[in-house]
Amino acid sequence: MRLLTHNMLSSNIRGVVNGFPLGIEAEKVVEREVELSAEFLRGVFPKIEWGALVAGARALGHPDLLPGEADASMLASDDFLRRFHRALLQLHVEEGALVCPETGRRFPINKGIPNMLLHEDEV
Amino acid sequence: MLLNFASRFRSSRGVREIDSYSSSSSLQLSTFILLRRTICTIRMPTPDLNLSTNNSTNSNDEASCEDDVRAPSVQSTPDIEKNYVHRVYDAIAPHFSSTRFAKWPKVAEFLSSLKPGSVILDAGCGNGKYLGLNPDCFYIGCDISPPLIEICARRGHEVMVADAVNLPYRENFGDAAISIAVLHHLSTETRRRKAVEELIRVVRKGGLVLITVWAVEQEDESLLAKWTPLFNKYDDEWVDSSISLLRNQSNIKLESIPETAEDSGASKQVENRVKDVQENPDDKIVASPSVPSADNGCSITQQEYFVPWHLPFHRAEIGGASASALENGLAKKDDKKGAIVYNRYYHVFAEGELQRLVSGVENTAIVDQFYDKSNWCIVLEKI
Numbered sequence: 001m002r003l004l005t006h007n008m009l010s011s012n013i014r015g016v017v018n019g020f021p022l023g024i025e026a027e028k029v030v031e032r033e034v035e036l037s038a039e040f041l042r043g044v045f046p047k048i049e050w051g052a053l054v055a056g057a058r059a060l061g062h063p064d065l066l067p068g069e070a071d072a073s074m075l076a077s078d079d080f081l082r083r084f085h086r087a088l089l090q091l092h093v094e095e096g097a098l099v100c101p102e103t104g105r106r107f108p109i110n111k112g113i114p115n116m117l118l119h120e121d122e123v
Numbered sequence: 124m125l126l127n128f129a130s131r132f133r134s135s136r137g138v139r140e141i142d143s144y145s146s147s148s149s150l151q152l153s154t155f156i157l158l159r160r161t162i163c164t165i166r167m168p169t170p171d172l173n174l175s176t177n178n179s180t181n182s183n184d185e186a187s188c189e190d191d192v193r194a195p196s197v198q199s200t201p202d203i204e205k206n207y208v209h210r211v212y213d214a215i216a217p218h219f220s221s222t223r224f225a226k227w228p229k230v231a232e233f234l235s236s237l238k239p240g241s242v243i244l245d246a247g248c249g250n251g252k253y254l255g256l257n258p259d260c261f262y263i264g265c266d267i268s269p270p271l272i273e274i275c276a277r278r279g280h281e282v283m284v285a286d287a288v289n290l291p292y293r294e295n296f297g298d299a300a301i302s303i304a305v306l307h308h309l310s311t312e313t314r315r316r317k318a319v320e321e322l323i324r325v326v327r328k329g330g331l332v333l334i335t336v337w338a339v340e341q342e343d344e345s346l347l348a349k350w351t352p353l354f355n356k357y358d359d360e361w362v363d364s365s366i367s368l369l370r371n372q373s374n375i376k377l378e379s380i381p382e383t384a385e386d387s388g389a390s391k392q393v394e395n396r397v398k399d400v401q402e403n404p405d406d407k408i409v410a411s412p413s414v415p416s417a418d419n420g421c422s423i424t425q426q427e428y429f430v431p432w433h434l435p436f437h438r439a440e441i442g443g444a445s446a447s448a449l450e451n452g453l454a455k456k457d458d459k460k461g462a463i464v465y466n467r468y469y470h471v472f473a474e475g476e477l478q479r480l481v482s483g484v485e486n487t488a489i490v491d492q493f494y495d496k497s498n499w500c501i502v503l504e505k506i
Contacts, residue, residue, distance in 0.1 A: 001281070001283070002281055004242075004261065004263075004281075005263055005281055005283070007296075008242075008263065008292050008293060008296045008297075009283075009291055009292065009293075010291055010292060010293040011291065012289050012290070012291045014196070019291075020293050037240070039239060039240050040239070040240040040259075040261065042240075043238075043239075043240030043241075044240060044242065044261070047242070047296055047327075107291075111273070111276060112276055113269075113272055113273065113276050113282060113283055113284060114283040114284070115269070115283070115284040116265075116283055116284060116285040116286075116291040117267070117284055117285065117286060118198075118286070118289065120199060123196050123198040123199050123289060
């Protein structure tokens with residue numbers, strides 16, 4: 001699971017008011033290089049909840065990768081784009097869990113795949 | 124330079140695409156079975172459905188509904204989907220995936236038309252056939268079947284296990300969403316509409332959604348003969364049978380009407396069918412397609428079906444999903460074809476039905492609708 005995906009995921013357990021962002025318990029993280037596309041990064045930037053991305057990078061063992069805050073003007077910087085790209089697309093949680101911020105319920109991640117299915121009593 | 128996430132991980136397969144229902148299944152019953160309910164004597168929650176009248180004769184031995192018995196939510200999976208969609212796809216995943224590689228031009232067209240850099244959400248992505256199709260976009264797929272998702276993940280796609288009726292996504296994130304041959308596996312209109320609402324919810328304003336579903340109006344009508352029509356749905360909506368019938372099977376009275384009484388083989392079959400139904404009363408009752416329909420002058424469009432999937436023996440892992448499916452009666456061995464036959468539940472859509480379904484969804488405009496290769500298709504915009 002990449003942090004781009006994590007930035008979209010939200011706990012949908014019945015009764016939860018704000019299930020975003022999910023906490024991350026990262027047991028195994030791998031980095032896989034993929035080609036950087038400035039066009040893509042500029043296009044996707046407005047969607048990103050920056051605080052969640054920063055927290056995610058920290059949870060994955062890269063607390064200094066990203067600036068605490070960001071705005072669109074920083075997209076002109078190659079250095080910023082590289083950091084943004086690495087955090088968003090190159091880091092993968094292979095094993096671990098996502099944690100509902102309100103209930104603490106853990107959604108397991110195995111082989112890079114989160115299982116977000118709810119139990120019968122959670123829908 | 125543009126993105127090319129998945130393409131380098133995608134394996135190309137030289138297998139000819141196999142029509143999933145090209146081999147016929149011989150489901151010729153020489154007897155018919157009618158299911159008739161007695162007055163309901165079980166405790167059931169009474170949501171919007173008008174079921175309370177059934178409970179009215181039942182007083183002394185049943186207390187009123189316990190407080191903790193809620194009406195099943197629309198996001199609760201009905202048994203027919205658990206047994207005839209989820210478990211089937213889990214069991215047939217690798218075989219299914221090997222037959223699913225041809226890209227449907229209309230879907231490819233839609234995906235290619237999206238702006239580079241788009242985030243595309245595929246809800247019910249199956250084996251991930253369409254993930255990464257437009258290499259300039261980023262795809263996130265989900266499916267309810269873990270084995271199918273594992274196939275996607277091995278190909279390098281960004282995927283998760285999730286339910287299309289309850290997407291674990293915050294709203295307005297996607298630029299587009301696709302639902303290819305998914306909604307016809309949902310067994311109630313409410314769930315189908317909820318799935319559409321979810322697709323609209325998760326895309327941004329102005330985002331597009333493509334939905335395709337199997338049509339009643341099949342181009343090859345001979346295929347329909349290989350499907351098993353399902354009858355006797357209790358109400359318009361499924362009642363969650365996990366809290367009702369499975370615990371009170373004596374409520375179900377069965378009448379068997381042998382067509383050929385002198386055929387002892389047939390009556391044996393009746394016995395087995397009766398037993399089968401009593402153990403699985405939540406199954407819809409199947410009847411031979413040649414049952415004469417009630418002569419009331421109006422024709423009811425048959426939309427509920429079991430569509431067979433033939434899993435060759437060498438593809439079925441013995442001691443695994445298929446072995447238990449055979450034990451539970453969810454699959455049957457066809458020695459002649461050397462395959463285990465699974466049934467998949469389908470609610471096929473009639474002309475205009477997709478539009479009607481969508482008309483109940485807020486913030487939605489229809490931008491295109493068409494029929495293509497036995498599928499009804501619709502493109503929506505979130506407004």
